[in-house]
Amino acid sequence: MEQSFYDQVFELVRLIPKGRVSSYGAIARSLGAGGSARMVGYAMSNAGLAHPKVPAHRVVNSSGLLTGRFHFSDPNDMERLLAEEGVRVKNDKVVDFKKLMWDPLQEL
DNA sequence: GGATTGACGTGTC
DNA sequence: AGACACGCCAATC
Numbered sequence: 001m002e003q004s005f006y007d008q009v010f011e012l013v014r015l016i017p018k019g020r021v022s023s024y025g026a027i028a029r030s031l032g033a034g035g036s037a038r039m040v041g042y043a044m045s046n047a048g049l050a051h052p053k054v055p056a057h058r059v060v061n062s063s064g065l066l067t068g069r070f071h072f073s074d075p076n077d078m079e080r081l082l083a084e085e086g087v088r089v090k091n092d093k094v095v096d097f098k099k100l101m102w103d104p105l106q107e108l
Numbered sequence: 109g110g111a112t113t114g115a116c117g118t119g120t121c
Numbered sequence: 122a123g124a125c126a127c128g129c130c131a132a133t134c
Contacts, residue, residue, distance in 0.1 A: 004132080005130090006131095006132080023116085024115075025116065028130095033129095034130085035117075035128075035130065036116090036129065036131060037117060037129085037130095038113090038115085038116045038117085038129070038131085039114085039116090039129090039130060041114070041115035042114050042132070043115090043131095044115050056115075060115090061115080062117060062118090063117095067115050067116080070115085
């Protein structure tokens, strides 16, 4: 079975190290999707239904804003999980996002 | 199979 | 600096 774009996104998101965050666009580019950043977020909708839990809370938009927190079981979970991993969230934004930005193309 | 959608990104006003 | 608009691209209806 050919894995859909979603599956590729799931795997890549799962590779995000703890205490680190990534952006939809970066993930999309890592998959060679380029401008399909929206698909990444779209895939995340299934992330909650994915078998192994996908750390979707580590994925934010290019601004480091927790855009998808409302899609979680509980919106507070997202920033809470991030805080647990050492990621400071201020006003729904990841602090020092640029420093915590984990780009597979760069890190790998 | 065309139309709609969507957890984005970048540019412009 | 904040708000608005358009573009991308794949999955779903």
